[in-house]
Amino acid sequence: MKIFTSEQIYAADRFTIEKQQITSDILMERASVQIFEWMNSRLQGAQVKIHLFCGIGNNGGDGIALARHLQEHGYSIGVYVVNYSEKRSKDFLLNLDRLKERKLWPEFLDSECEFPELGRDDIIVDAIFGIGLNRNPDNWVATLIQHINSSSAFILSVDIPSGLYMEQLPSSSDNVIRANHVLSFQAPKLAFFLPQTGVYINQWELLDIGLDAEFLYKTKTGYEFIGKPEVLPMYRPRLKFSHKGNYGHSLIIGGSYGKIGAVQLAGKACLEIGGGLLTALIPECGYTTLQTALPEAMVITCDNDDLIDDISYEIQPTVIGVGMGMGLDKVSIKAFSAFIEKNNIPLVVDADGLNIISKNPKLLKNLPKQTVLTPHPKELERLLGKWNDDFDKLEKAKSFSKKYDCIIVIKGAHTIVVYKDVGFINSTGNPGMATAGSGDVLAGMITGLISQGYEPLSAAIFGVYLHGLSGDLVVSDNGYEAVTSSKLVGHIGKAFMELFRRPEQEQNKEIKEV
Ligand SMILES: NC(=O)C1=CN([C@@H]2O[C@H](COP(=O)(O)OP(=O)(O)OC[C@H]3O[C@@H](n4cnc5c(N)ncnc54)[C@H](O)[C@@H]3O)[C@@H](O)[C@H]2O)[C@H](O)CC1
Ligand SMILES: [K+]
Numbered sequence: 017m018k019i020f021t022s023e024q025i026y027a028a029d030r031f032t033i034e035k036q037q038i039t040s041d042i043l044m045e046r047a048s049v050q051i052f053e054w055m056n057s058r059l060q061g062a063q064v065k066i067h068l069f070c071g072i073g074n075n076g077g078d079g080i081a082l083a084r085h086l087q088e089h090g091y092s093i094g095v096y097v098v099n100y101s102e103k104r105s106k107d108f109l110l111n112l113d114r115l116k117e118r119k120l121w122p123e124f125l126d127s128e129c130e131f132p133e134l135g136r137d138d139i140i141v142d143a144i145f146g147i148g149l150n151r152n153p154d155n156w157v158a159t160l161i162q163h164i165n166s167s168s169a170f171i172l173s174v175d176i177p178s179g180l181y182m183e184q185l186p187s188s189s190d191n192v193i194r195a196n197h198v199l200s201f202q203a204p205k206l207a208f209f210l211p212q213t214g215v216y217i218n219q220w221e222l223l224d225i226g227l228d229a230e231f232l233y234k235t236k237t238g239y240e241f242i243g244k245p246e247v248l249p250m251y252r253p254r255l256k257f258s259h260k261g262n263y264g265h266s267l268i269i270g271g272s273y274g275k276i277g278a279v280q281l282a283g284k285a286c287l288e289i290g291g292g293l294l295t296a297l298i299p300e301c302g303y304t305t306l307q308t309a310l311p312e313a314m315v316i317t318c319d320n321d322d323l324i325d326d327i328s329y330e331i332q333p334t335v336i337g338v339g340m341g342m343g344l345d346k347v348s349i350k351a352f353s354a355f356i357e358k359n360n361i362p363l364v365v366d367a368d369g370l371n372i373i374s375k376n377p378k379l380l381k382n383l384p385k386q387t388v389l390t391p392h393p394k395e396l397e398r399l400l401g402k403w404n405d406d407f408d409k410l411e412k413a414k415s416f417s418k419k420y421d422c423i424i425v426i427k428g429a430h431t432i433v434v435y436k437d438v439g440f441i442n443s444t445g446n447p448g449m450a451t452a453g454s455g456d457v458l459a460g461m462i463t464g465l466i467s468q469g470y471e472p473l474s475a476a477i478f479g480v481y482l483h484g485l486s487g488d489l490v491v492s493d494n495g496y497e498a499v500t501s502s503k504l505v506g507h508i509g510k511a512f513m514e515l516f517r518r519p520e521q522e523q524n525k526e527i528k529e530v
Pocket of ligand 2: 075142143144145146173174175176177178
């Protein structure tokens with residue numbers, strides 16, 4: 017699913033209005049009807065107090081139109097116009113008139129007034145600012161926002177929490193509504209997914225207001241949200257007459273004394289995701305452990321007991337995953353650097369491999385095209401240098417990806433796979449996955465997918481999705497705290513099955529039809 021900028025959404029509005037031969041207030045009417053239906057289906061007429069805080073632009077217009085629908089259906093409402101500017105939008109004014117025709121006069125709030133009392137059991141509709149926010153709210157509006165935030169009432173934001181910009185950080189957290197739920201029109205907004213701005217949103221949901229589908233489809237965006245519909249077409253079915261050679265030979269290079277487990281996790285993940293053959297290149301000390309823990313793997317060792325000190329092998333791998341548990345001893349740095357200088361086999365670089373590259377950026381030009389880098393935030397900072405904020409981080413990652421033709425997997429609550437001009441934002445995963453070895457598993461999964469013939473970008477996007485889905489499945493059986501990386505690996509198969517599970521409703525329908 018695409019993630020649009022505000023300019024693109026305004027362009028889609030204009031295009032839709034023209035193509036569907038409608039007036040702009042029709043879109044506002046669709047928006048308000050959708051929100052009303054969402055609320056009505058949950059409240060079923062309950063006489064809970066609903067406070068609607070409406071700005072003077074089109075976000076406010078949505079709120080004013082919603083107030084009309086709620087009133088017509090007998091809900092108990094209080095309507096407040098947050099009068100932060102004299103420049104009221106046309107459709108706001110139209111809907112204000114419609115409300116007044118029904119003898120409903122909103123209260124006008126401005127800097128001088130007292131704010132309404134808000135009960136903890138009330139519902140607040142936040143329609144103060146939408147995607148048009150272009151400067152910090154005035155002080156008194158920020159005070160109102162804090163008044164709303166401190167109310168303990170349920171806050172439902174229209175389109176985007178008020179005070180949250182589409183493409184930059186708010187100047188203070190006091191300026192932003194903390195939404196319990198956001199009903200966003202047509203497409204999710206980038207700010208929902210970034211660590212610094214996602215904190216203002218508990219849950220979000222999309223409402224379809226009928227913007228032109230073809231226009232949205234054809235518009236190129238800088239970000240995409242990756243869910244099941246996006247990853248399903250990537251899946252490469254296994255063929256009846258295939259053999260293990262069809263699924264590639266992965267080489268995992270890493271480990272050091274006390275960190276052989278990293279290779280074991282990555283190797284097992286590589287096999288569980290469907291890789292054909294696996295060879296692990298590790299220091300001597302891990303030989304017996306790895307052969308015992310992972311009997312499916314072939315193991316080769318370097319001369320050094322405890323460290324990777326030489327990377328040489330006689331096999332012909334399809335793909336190489338390197339870096340997990342390797343450490344930063346100078347012998348490993350030397351061996352890794354020499355390996356990078358001569359290697360031209362597709363590569364996934366993780367952990368210490370990334371740290372070595374950050375210290376020796378000259379190595380970057382030796383990476384094969386579309387090498388997958390899987391940094392966590394600290395490793396990313398070592399690679400890219402410091403960034404100003406999350407938006408800047410993504411821009412820097414895009415430039416880096418273009419410069420070195422590499423794929424960067426920015427690990428986080430919503431892992432983002434960046435390749436050149438596009439960031440692919442993952443939808444699966446949970447906080448339980450912040451656990452030792454989780455990154456080793458991911459690197460192994462991506463390696464295993466490339467080994468089977470997935471293009472590196474698809475492997476990164478699909479691998480990240482399946483990794484998160486495995487984590488979600490572990491949580492549903494075990495809870496968040498008990499998520500371990502071994503359990504993640506153990507759920508990769510179930511994640512594939514989940515991918516092809518159809519919703520129960522659909523299955524039942526089919527049975528009835530038969
Ligand atoms: N296609 C859609 O998704 C539709 C969305 N709708 C809703 O419209 C808003 C966007 O409306 P817009 O009028 O462009 O902007 P806002 O209501 O967010 O902003 C109001 C207005 O205020 C000015 N402004 C911005 N920042 C400040 C500030 N800090 N202080 C004072 N004034 C400010 C700015 O110039 C704006 O003009 C979208 O989010 C949806 O809710 C449509 O209803 C249907 C189509
Ligand atoms: K809002």
